[in-house]
Amino acid sequence: MKTRRIFLQKASLSAMALAVPTFNPLSAMTDIMNTHSKDPKTLRVAIMGLGSYGTRVAEAIQKCTRTKLVGVISGTPSKVEDWKVKYNIPAKNCYNYENFDAIKDNPDIDAVYVITPNALHKDQVIRVAKAGKHAISEKPMAVNAADGQAMVDACNAAGVQLLIGYRMHFEPNTLEVIRMRKAGEFGDIRFFQGLCGFVIGDPNQWRLNPELSGGGAMMDIGIYAINGSRYMIGEEPTWVTAQETKTNPEKFKEGIDETITFQLGFPSGVIASCLSTYNMNNLDRFYLNGSKGWVEMHPSTGYGPIKGRTDKGPLDEPIVTHQTVQMDEMAAIIFDGKKPEVPVNGEEGVKDMKIIDAIFKAVKTGEKVQLNLS
Known part of the structure; x- marks a missing residue:
């Protein structure tokens, strides 16, 4: 790397020293390298x-x-x-x-x-x-x-x-946890917990209008636990059970869920236990337990900074603006064909929607609902 840097410096100095536009191979090489290193498609x-x-x-x-x-x-x-x-x-x-x-x-x-x-x-x-x-x-x-x-x-x-x-699919601490899990540092995954919620304010906002939101907390904050369980565990769930609690039916009208607890079952036997609510603050926590270790992320999905610790010590990846990283990564996906560690395509979104549909069905019927995300 040092040799390459010296080479480029010499090439730059050589180009500046020329008084006439004579071809210089070192300057030409610098131009070629700069062309490839800057101005990617915006x-x-x-x-x-x-x-x-x-x-x-x-x-x-x-x-x-x-x-x-x-x-x-x-x-x-x-x-x-x-x-x-x-x-x-x-x-x-x-x-x-x-x-x-x-x-x-x-x-x-x-x-x-x-x-x-x-x-x-x-x-x-x-x-x-x-x-x-x-x-x-x-x-x-x-x-x-x-x-x-x-x-x-x-x-x-x-x-x-x-x-x-x-945006969490590009967040550095989240990606580090996924790397650790794939590397076997937590051993066989046994359990996941996802807690997502806050006390929602203005009762007249669109999020509390079922015709605009399609639901309540589940369609807002609950999707983080659904999606998070999938990328943290590294499997797709095969069944779901769910229970709804509503303490304020005036604010949370028909079609707007206030609090739903739900459980997801995965092929390896892992169980995810999750909570989605519009009636409790300070709920932004993921916990993953394996046969060799564990990780806790708290906050786990907020705008930042994301914080976490494992049985080996704290997570200390760089703090980033999630949306900035997301948008630049999406440019690379669209123009360069880059494959993100965790997909962000429409098919990924449909999988989460299938799970949400099943959660609402489980709440309504009280039954275990089978999932097929293939």
Whole structure:
């Protein structure tokens, strides 16, 4: 590495010393290496839905090296005007929910990140796909597995990619735990616990409207425990049981779950015991137990920093802005064909939706529901 660095330095000095544009092989080599090391293709993104999370993503993109915010789609004209100024977005890249199909004729936009209420994702992603643009859908990708599969099918038919906003799939401490598990450092996995919840505020927000959210805590915070159990254990569950508790039916109306405890069974015999709630704070914890060791992550899925410890000591991977890493990694997936350690494609999203469908069915019937995620 030292020899290579000295070589490049000499090449650079040689190029600067030349007074005439005579061909210099050392300078040419430097140019070639620089061409391959910089200016990878940039993912030009329009954000659809300019709420709190859309704003968080927009801010994170400002630190990206391979992703650029170039457009907005919103039903609120004042937000569009604010974002145009704040992020220097040209008027021709601004759309509303009625006219955004026109992105088909806009070569400045490569992909649309859909960050709207859950029930809107299906139709919006399908429209994005028909416009010939890659789609990124915030999770959960839809309100049920059938809608999720329709989104996958539409993107496949249009020849575009569908990615899901699984930011934890790129988080360094999470990836280190997955590496340790794959390396056998925890031995045979025996048990997983996922606790996800907080006390939700404004009773009039869209998350408490079943027509927009498709459910309550499960469709918001509970999906982290579902998805986390799969990547922490490294298997796909084959059955689920679930129980619902509702202490405030006025706030948590029909179709909005307040608290659900659920259990997942895996082929190796591992059991996952999880909790999803809108009625308890300080619940953001994963625990994985194996025959040779254990890991606890707390916080496990919050915006950061993620903290954790194993039987061997603390996790101390770099602290990152999750959405910044996610967006640059998605650029590599779309343009370079990069394969992430844990998938973030539409098929991955459909698997989680199948589990959520089964959890709701188990709550309703009181029975163990079999799963087939293949």
